[in-house]
Amino acid sequence: MHVIGTVGLPGSGKGEAATVAREAGIPVVTMGDVVRQETADRGLDPTKDHGTVAQALRDEDGPTAIAERSLPMIEDRLETHDTVLVDGIRSDDEVAVFEEAFGETFTLVSIEAPAELRRERLESRGRDADEADGGESVEQRDQRELGWGMGEAMAEADVVVENTDTLEAFHERVRELLTTDDELRVNR
Template sequence: MTVIGIVGLPGSGKSEAANVAAEMGVPVVTMGDVIREECRDRGLDPASDHGTVAKALRAENGPAAIAERSLPMIEAELESNDTVLVDGIRSDVEVEAFESAFGDGFLLVEIDAPFELRADRLDLRGRDTSAEDGGESLEDRDARELGFGMGEAMEMADLTIENTETLAAFQRTVRTLIRDGPEALDQ
């Protein structure tokens, strides 16, 4: 049993790593889905209120609230799969929740990319509302994520994947990690 947790700033490649896992038949539990569902339950727009609702969930239910809501989904997937990928870990407290739940079966992977490259990727994917259109700037998103404890979570990573090369190269690295384990990567 392996639970691979992905941590990284917006635009670093977390969703692409999740896409690769899904293509390989590895179930993906996206912590952001917990927040998006809560936005809808509260009658709010996930695109513009994601950060506000994430803060509210943590304020109302504790800093590990989103991880704790994700645990039953991960455990259900592990009943019929050897590996599950968890996309969107945001804090050291969430890392600790997963380490407590899965012990040595939990592998935390940081995906890292420079600010300008992340900004370009976010512009290209067109999924996010830009600051000019009333959304949150990348600087503000980074500050919010780091405020949750993401910097500490990234420091806890068992390994870091530098996502600065081509998409194909990044996808190969993620496939190698999932198929052969962290020891197969040149780190």
């Protein structure tokens, strides 16, 4: 059994890593799924009330509210799959929840790329997907996420994957990581 969590700053490649996992038949649980589920449970509109519910969860139950609620979803996937990828971890407080729940079977992977490369990739993703950035620069997004504890989370990673080469090379590296038992046992 393996639970693999990914952390990384905006545009580092977490979404691409999740795509590689799905292609390899590894289920992906995102913190966003948790918020969507909670929004539906509260009878609210997942397309409009996502942000409000995410904030409400943290206000009501503290910084680990969303991570705690993802645990049953992860355990559910582990009934039928050996490995599960957790996407959307944003702080060291959240990392502590997964370490406590899964112990040595939890591996934290930090995906890293320089700000300039991430900025180019996010701009290009924005053009492709017609994605609005809300007027926020990459530096501002970095500061916001670092303020939540992303830097501390990245510093605790068991494995660092540099995403500075081609997309194909990154996919290959992630595929290798997800399917090589030895690499996932680094913290045993």
